[in-house]
Amino acid sequence: MLRRTIYVVLVAAVAAFAVYWWLTAPTAVALPAPTRGPDLANGQELFNAGGCSSCHAVPNQSDRLRLGGGLALGSPFGTFYAPNISPDPTDGIGRWSEADFVNAVTRGVSPQGTHYFPAFPYTSYHIAEVDDVRDLFAYLKTLPPVSGRVRDHDLPFPFNIRRNVGIWKLLFMDVGPFVPAATQSAQWNRGAYLVNGFGHCAECHSPRNVLGGLISSQRFAGGPNPEGEGWVPNITQKGIGDWSEKDIADFLETGDMPEGDSASGAMRPVIKNLAQLKPEDRAAMAAYLKSLPPVDGPTPPKRKEAGG
Amino acid sequence: MKRMFVVAGTLLLGAGAVMAQQEVAVQQDNLMRSQAKSLYTVILKTTKGDIPYNQKAVDEAIANLEADVAKIAKTFEVNPKQDVVNATYGSSPKVWQNKADFDSKIPPVQKALADVKGKITDVASLKAAYTAINDRCNDCHETYRLKLK
Numbered sequence: 001m002l003r004r005t006i007y008v009v010l011v012a013a014v015a016a017f018a019v020y021w022w023l024t025a026p027t028a029v030a031l032p033a034p035t036r037g038p039d040l041a042n043g044q045e046l047f048n049a050g051g052c053s054s055c056h057a058v059p060n061q062s063d064r065l066r067l068g069g070g071l072a073l074g075s076p077f078g079t080f081y082a083p084n085i086s087p088d089p090t091d092g093i094g095r096w097s098e099a100d101f102v103n104a105v106t107r108g109v110s111p112q113g114t115h116y117f118p119a120f121p122y123t124s125y126h127i128a129e130v131d132d133v134r135d136l137f138a139y140l141k142t143l144p145p146v147s148g149r150v151r152d153h154d155l156p157f158p159f160n161i162r163r164n165v166g167i168w169k170l171l172f173m174d175v176g177p178f179v180p181a182a183t184q185s186a187q188w189n190r191g192a193y194l195v196n197g198f199g200h201c202a203e204c205h206s207p208r209n210v211l212g213g214l215i216s217s218q219r220f221a222g223g224p225n226p227e228g229e230g231w232v233p234n235i236t237q238k239g240i241g242d243w244s245e246k247d248i249a250d251f252l253e254t255g256d257m258p259e260g261d262s263a264s265g266a267m268r269p270v271i272k273n274l275a276q277l278k279p280e281d282r283a284a285m286a287a288y289l290k291s292l293p294p295v296d297g298p299t300p301p302k303r304k305e306a307g308g
Numbered sequence: 309m310k311r312m313f314v315v316a317g318t319l320l321l322g323a324g325a326v327m328a329q330q331e332v333a334v335q336q337d338n339l340m341r342s343q344a345k346s347l348y349t350v351i352l353k354t355t356k357g358d359i360p361y362n363q364k365a366v367d368e369a370i371a372n373l374e375a376d377v378a379k380i381a382k383t384f385e386v387n388p389k390q391d392v393v394n395a396t397y398g399s400s401p402k403v404w405q406n407k408a409d410f411d412s413k414i415p416p417v418q419k420a421l422a423d424v425k426g427k428i429t430d431v432a433s434l435k436a437a438y439t440a441i442n443d444r445c446n447d448c449h450e451t452y453r454l455k456l457k
Binding site for chain 1: 344348349352353394397398400401402442445446449450453454455456457
């Protein structure tokens with residue numbers, strides 16, 4: 001009897017583990033052969049739209065193209081450290097293939113076939129066109145190699161188990177490609193692509209549930225800063241209904257707001273990146289953002305103790 | 309009876325301390341607002357053509373900024389440990405965790421102001437001055453200013 005119970009439990013455990021393993025398996029995409037050579041200018045544009053430098057540049061130095069990583073990114077699940085994505089062959093991505101890079105950016109899967117944590121916003125980047133990601137890779141390869149491996153993330157159990165990210169992706173990550181809206185202009189569609197893809201605006205400007213998944217009904221409606229302090233504003237028309245399309249485009253370039261203020265906090269580095277974009281790309285992002293219907297987000301705390 | 313006095317006294321003192329802290333936060337907020345008025349309501353609006361170029365107003369704004377910036381280190385000496393009621397922006401606790409670094413952001417603003425003082429004569433030179441000054445403001449706001457709602 002006892003032996004039979006043990007046997008049943010063992011079989012159930014093996015079966016459960018097999019299901020877990022199957023559910024959490026990282027899925028990589030097969031990369032089609034390139035149809036054209038890399039466009040470095042396009043790669044640079046997407047590098048700036050994607051804000052790669054804000055997380056991956058070496059902190060506390062002024063060169064935003066030294067992508068040695070090391071920035072600490074706080075979250076309710078622990079502290080992430082942005083890795084080295086410079087072309088250094090040992091510590092960066094110098095030995096990566098194009099397929100490795102496309103899978104990392106659009107699927108959140110490492111060259112070793114493990115999951116990246118979604119602190120890396122592949123949940124937005126997944127809508128990127130493969131050719132755009134190829135151009136970005138080619139551009140990154142032109143930047144200076146920086147040596148030095150970044151320390152491991154500092155995450156408590158169970159968040160440190162990468163395999164669990166597979167479940168998280170099933171719950172919260174959509175892997176469909178970008179589908180242009182036929183009823184909208186080319187400019188609007190370009191804006192939607194940049195804002196939702198490389199720009200990954202929703203990653204900070206939307207509230208998250210307890211598991212860290214975006215609450216899609218309140219996309220762009222703001223919420224608590226995932227890094228801990230302060231509030232990220234609502235950028236639907238509920239929040240910036242007073243801003244004209246031009247106000248938004250100007251803001252993305254300079255950080256200056258129509259009400260007479262200037263962006264601060266984590267938005268500041270974002271402006272530094274967006275200021276480098278072609279004006280038509282900022283205008284496209286503005287056209288798309290201006291079209292977002294007003295949505296109520298979570299209510300900020302009435303009076304937050306700053307704490308000492 | 310005696311106990312009531314003690315309790316009432318303690319409550320009053322407590323309320324007084326809270327008020328004082330709120331007052332500190334308000335003073336800090338007012339100092340920043342005063343600079344925002346010079347930099348954004350006067351200078352930025354002029355660069356955008358929202359208001360006509362007025363040499364006197366511009367010179368005054370620069371002078372006011374100089375005076376206000378000189379007060380930052382002192383006004384932010386004490387951590388009020390609370391935000392101004394219903395404020396949209398506040399100070400990060402990091403100001404007082406790294407007060408020396410916070411203070412080190414001030415001289416570059418003063419230098420930017422000194423560099424442009426007396427050299428602004430038209431919208432173009434004002435625009436350049438605005439960017440030079442505002443960039444130095446941002447160097448600090450990036451880390452130490454918090455949006456609260």
